[in-house]
Amino acid sequence: MSSLISNTRILLASRPVGNPTPENLTIETVEQPNPEAGQVLVKTIYVSLDPAMRGWMNEGKSYIPPIQLGDVFRAGTAGQVITSNHPDYAVGDYVTGSWGVQQFGLLTGVSDQAKGDDIRKVDTTIAPLETYMATLGMPGMTAYFGLLDTGQPQPGETVVVSGAAGAVGSVVGQIAKIKGCRVVGIAGDQEKCDYCVNELGFDACVNYKTGDLRKALKAACPEGIDVYFDNVGGDILDTVLTQIRRKARIVICGAISQYNNTTPVKGPSNYLSLLTNRARMEGIVVFDNAANYGTAAREMADWIHEGKLGARVQVEHGIDNFLSTLMMLFTGQNFGKLLLKVD
Amino acid sequence: MSSLISNTRILLASRPVGNPTPENLTIETVEQPNPEAGQVLVKTIYVSLDPAMRGWMNEGKSYIPPIQLGDVFRAGTAGQVITSNHPDYAVGDYVTGSWGVQQFGLLTGVSDQAKGDDIRKVDTTIAPLETYMATLGMPGMTAYFGLLDTGQPQPGETVVVSGAAGAVGSVVGQIAKIKGCRVVGIAGDQEKCDYCVNELGFDACVNYKTGDLRKALKAACPEGIDVYFDNVGGDILDTVLTQIRRKARIVICGAISQYNNTTPVKGPSNYLSLLTNRARMEGIVVFDNAANYGTAAREMADWIHEGKLGARVQVEHGIDNFLSTLMMLFTGQNFGKLLLKVD
Numbered sequence: 075m076s077s078l079i080s081n082t083r084i085l086l087a088s089r090p091v092g093n094p095t096p097e098n099l100t101i102e103t104v105e106q107p108n109p110e111a112g113q114v115l116v117k118t119i120y121v122s123l124d125p126a127m128r129g130w131m132n133e134g135k136s137y138i139p140p141i142q143l144g145d146v147f148r149a150g151t152a153g154q155v156i157t158s159n160h161p162d163y164a165v166g167d168y169v170t171g172s173w174g175v176q177q178f179g180l181l182t183g184v185s186d187q188a189k190g191d192d193i194r195k196v197d198t199t200i201a202p203l204e205t206y207m208a209t210l211g212m213p214g215m216t217a218y219f220g221l222l223d224t225g226q227p228q229p230g231e232t233v234v235v236s237g238a239a240g241a242v243g244s245v246v247g248q249i250a251k252i253k254g255c256r257v258v259g260i261a262g263d264q265e266k267c268d269y270c271v272n273e274l275g276f277d278a279c280v281n282y283k284t285g286d287l288r289k290a291l292k293a294a295c296p297e298g299i300d301v302y303f304d305n306v307g308g309d310i311l312d313t314v315l316t317q318i319r320r321k322a323r324i325v326i327c328g329a330i331s332q333y334n335n336t337t338p339v340k341g342p343s344n345y346l347s348l349l350t351n352r353a354r355m356e357g358i359v360v361f362d363n364a365a366n367y368g369t370a371a372r373e374m375a376d377w378i379h380e381g382k383l384g385a386r387v388q389v390e391h392g393i394d395n396f397l398s399t400l401m402m403l404f405t406g407q408n409f410g411k412l413l414l415k416v417d
Numbered sequence: 418m419s420s421l422i423s424n425t426r427i428l429l430a431s432r433p434v435g436n437p438t439p440e441n442l443t444i445e446t447v448e449q450p451n452p453e454a455g456q457v458l459v460k461t462i463y464v465s466l467d468p469a470m471r472g473w474m475n476e477g478k479s480y481i482p483p484i485q486l487g488d489v490f491r492a493g494t495a496g497q498v499i500t501s502n503h504p505d506y507a508v509g510d511y512v513t514g515s516w517g518v519q520q521f522g523l524l525t526g527v528s529d530q531a532k533g534d535d536i537r538k539v540d541t542t543i544a545p546l547e548t549y550m551a552t553l554g555m556p557g558m559t560a561y562f563g564l565l566d567t568g569q570p571q572p573g574e575t576v577v578v579s580g581a582a583g584a585v586g587s588v589v590g591q592i593a594k595i596k597g598c599r600v601v602g603i604a605g606d607q608e609k610c611d612y613c614v615n616e617l618g619f620d621a622c623v624n625y626k627t628g629d630l631r632k633a634l635k636a637a638c639p640e641g642i643d644v645y646f647d648n649v650g651g652d653i654l655d656t657v658l659t660q661i662r663r664k665a666r667i668v669i670c671g672a673i674s675q676y677n678n679t680t681p682v683k684g685p686s687n688y689l690s691l692l693t694n695r696a697r698m699e700g701i702v703v704f705d706n707a708a709n710y711g712t713a714a715r716e717m718a719d720w721i722h723e724g725k726l727g728a729r730v731q732v733e734h735g736i737d738n739f740l741s742t743l744m745m746l747f748t749g750q751n752f753g754k755l756l757l758k759v760d
Contacts, residue, residue: 137693312684326692341655341684349669349700350480357692 081106083176084396086141090131092336093404098131099147099397106178108157115157116169116179116193121393122150122207123400123412124241125305128333137359146174147396150212152196152203153179162195169193170206175396177416200375204387208411209378210371213241214385216327216360217303218370221246222253223363224356225301225325229254232295234314237305238279239266241385241411242327245374246303247276248383255301258294260287260310262406269386269409287313298322306331308340315344322353334404386410422458424449426519427739429484433474435679436747439740441474442490449521451500458500459512459522459536464736465493465550466743466755467584468648471676480702489517490739493555495539495546496522505538512536513549518739520759543718547730551754552721553714556584557728559670559703560646561713564589565596566706567699568644568668572597575638577657580648581622582609584728584754585670588717589646590619591726598644601637603630603653605749612729612752630656641665649674651683658687665696677747729753 085100109115130141130148141148151174155167160183163169171193173179181193196206208214220242227233233250237243238259247270250257259270259279267279278294280287291299291313298319304311307329318324332339348355363370377383388409390399393416402408428443452458473484473491484491494517498510503526506512514536516522524536539549551557563585570576576593580586581602590613593600602613602622610622621637623630634642634656641662647654650672661667675682691698706713720726731752733742736759745751 137695307689326689328692329689332689338686339689341686341688343681343684345684345688345698346650346669346672346675346682346700348698349671349702352480352700352702352705354697354699355688355691356697357689357695359692359695362695 079106079178080104081176081178082393083174084147084393086131086143086145086147088143089133093334093401094128094131094397096397101394107180109159109180111159112182114155114160114163114169114181114183114193116153116171116173116181117156118151118153118173118177118179118416119203120152120207120389121175121396121414121416122152122212123403123408123414124150124212125328125330125333125403127400128404137361146176148172149175150207151179152207163193168196168198168203170196170211175393175414175416177393201378204389204411204413205378205385207413208241208387209245209374209383209385212360213411214245214374215363215367215370216358217242217245217249218374219360219363219366220325220327220358221249221301221303224358225303225323227253227255227301230256231300232256232258232297232319233301233303234258234260234291234295234299235303235305236260236282236310236314237328237330238270238276239386239409240305243303243305244270244274244385244410245383248274248377250301251275252377252382256295258291258299260291260306266409273386274384282310288316291317301325303327304329308332312340312342312344315342315347318347318351318353320351320353322351324348324353324355326355326357330404387413389413389415391415422449422521423447424519424521425736426517427490427736429474429486429488429490431486432476436677436744437471437474437740442740444737450523452502452523454502455525457498457503457506457512457524457526457536459496459514459516459524460499461494461496461516461520461522461759462546463495463550463732464518464739464757464759465495465555466746466751466757467493467555468671468673468676468746470743471747480704489519491515492518493550494522495550506536511539511541511546511549513539513554518736518757518759520736544721547732547754547756548721548728550756551584551730552588552717552726552728555703556754557588557717558706558710558713559701560585560588560592561717562703562706562709563668563670563701564592564644564646567701568646568666570596570598570644573599574643575599575601575640575662576644576646577601577603577634577638577642578646578648579603579653579657580671580673581613581619582729582752583648586646586648587613587617587728587753588726591617591720593644594618595720595725599638601634601642603634603649609752616729617727625653631659634660644668646670647672651675655683655685655687658685658690661690661694661696663694663696665694667691667696667698669698669700673747730756732756732758734758
């Protein structure tokens with residue numbers, strides 16, 4: 075049987091300095107091989123856009139190896155099985171995985187995250203496919219384990235989260251509310267702040283682009299900050315450090331303000347506040363919790379059905395728009411979980 | 418009874434910008450009142466010189482309030498009771514406390530650290546008075562609790578300590594050896610490095626002033642760094658961050674390289690290594706462990722008697738030399754615990 079399917083995909087052509095440009099990518103269309111025994115062919119529906127992607131474009135090992143030049147651009151993905159030679163998957167099954175920015179994925183279903191071959195069947199009668207890319211996917215897992223295991227919020231404590239309207243931040247804030255905390259978001263425009271307060275139930279949300287962040291935080295967190303979940307780094311982290319309480323926990327999830335720097339990362343000048351406050355700053359990588367994703371997903375699915383947890387998903391269209399969609403994360407143009415629909 | 422005793426003491430006259438100068442201090446000699454009921458008069462023998470003193474000279478609350486202008490300069494002290502109107506203390510008793518840089522202390526024996534009235538009798542038949550200012554005093558307690566409770570070193574792990582030949586660092590390294598770790602010091606001259614390896618039993622010690630610290634650390638810690646006990650901050654902290662292992666613990670005890678800055682503190686540019694390595698950076702203040710000092714002192718006294726724990730003490734002389742002696746800490750001229758003998 076010969077294939078009549080062509081697969082448009084995006085490869086990493088070169089490593090960016092500062093902001094990625096179209097020259098860093100190659101878009102190509104190739105003939106899609108058919109699945110061999112044990113393989114399934116998946117048609118991509120959604121590609122996930124995540125801040126971490128910028129780091130994967132750099133040379134040098136981070137928490138996972140970089141994308142190799144000439145390789146398909148790594149990405150979280152969701153799609154539907156269109157041909158199956160694997161007993162566990164049937165045509166029509168919806169699956170999530172990490173087969174990268176391309177229209178089709180040829181997968182073995184073997185759990186080998188490094189090779190991107192791992193796929194998981196998802197039940198779209200429980201939640202729509204988008205939710206498996208958001209609250210029930212990596213962003214939700216990152217929020218759940220980062221906040222609960224590392225942040226360890228106690229009822230009555232004040233939890234601050236930056237990137238508050240983003241895929242991770244919005245879930246962090248809602249879980250902190252479920253756990254009985256006072257929750258204050260930090261976001262980059264008033265519409266996002268209003269969303270956090272009015273739709274997600276945050277107690278307050280500070281627009282860091284208007285006025286004095288330190289004063290605004292002080293007003294929103296009169297007793298200081300017990301847990302800070304940081305998605306942005308830079309000046310915002312430094313300002314939060316001036317407001318932490320004794321024994322505060324700072325969860326370092328990301329530093330989106332620094333990813334396109336051509337100068338060295340801005341280290342937190344106020345880190346000695348950790349000393350005076352006997353506080354802790356700790357980095358997290360969601361993959362470490364893979365064994366417990368199922369438990370977390372079940373608990374979060376319950377919260378979704380109880381109406382306690384929701385998340386906005388923003389869908390952009392067209393694989394050709396991959397780069398411009400990715401850049402929306404760094405300019406703050408996204409609202410909630412950002413997906414690219416490629417079909 | 419009228420007093421015939423005069424008390425020379427040092428007051429904080431003004432707050433320094435950058436390096437403290439003689440203009441920031443007042444030396445005065447006043448008549449020493451006699452103890453009233455419940456008070457003891459202690460003749461100072463030793464004043465402790467500690468890096469934290471520089472922070473106490475600044476305005477603004479740190480982990481304890483600053484020294485107020487016109488107040489006696491706060492300092493750890495040791496001395497001998499010369500008059501007692503307190504049932505728990507007899508003339509001749511040796512005591513330690515925090516009555517500041519002055520020839521005499523008038524104390525109530527009441528445990529009120531904030532007022533500096535707390536004194537503790539020490540038994541100089543167990544260890545010499547100097548040891549109660551060093552290994553069995555605040556530096557030893559800082560090392561003990563900071564390393565064991567916060568650093569949590571496991572046998573076989575690699576522990577790195579900066580300020581390795583200093584009062585805290587030398588104890589950190591020796592306790593880490595007792596706990597079965599590979600221990601690597603960082604110090605500012607070869608004599609100190611030799612001391613750490615040859616006398617204290619460190620596995621290696623790197624002179625950060627010669628050559629490439631990153632390369633030297635890599636050679637000394639081929640498997641990476643599990644625990645870093647930081648006394649210095651600045652570029653050394655940043656370099657260590659490039660060498661930490663998965664789940665590393667960084668204990669922030671101090672940042673002596675930054676205390677006399679007139680520019681903002683240098684934040685660690687490489688702090689995102691905490692993220693990629695799922696590592697932790699945590700600040701400590703020794704006072705938090707006050708309830709457990711006794712237990713720690715007994716264990717450390719045993720180690721001293723078993724010959725596993727020793728510490729060099731450097732004694733300078735004369736209360737007039739207080740400032741020049743203090744500055745030795747910042748220029749690296751001290752070797753081990755630095756004391757000023759004032760009698």
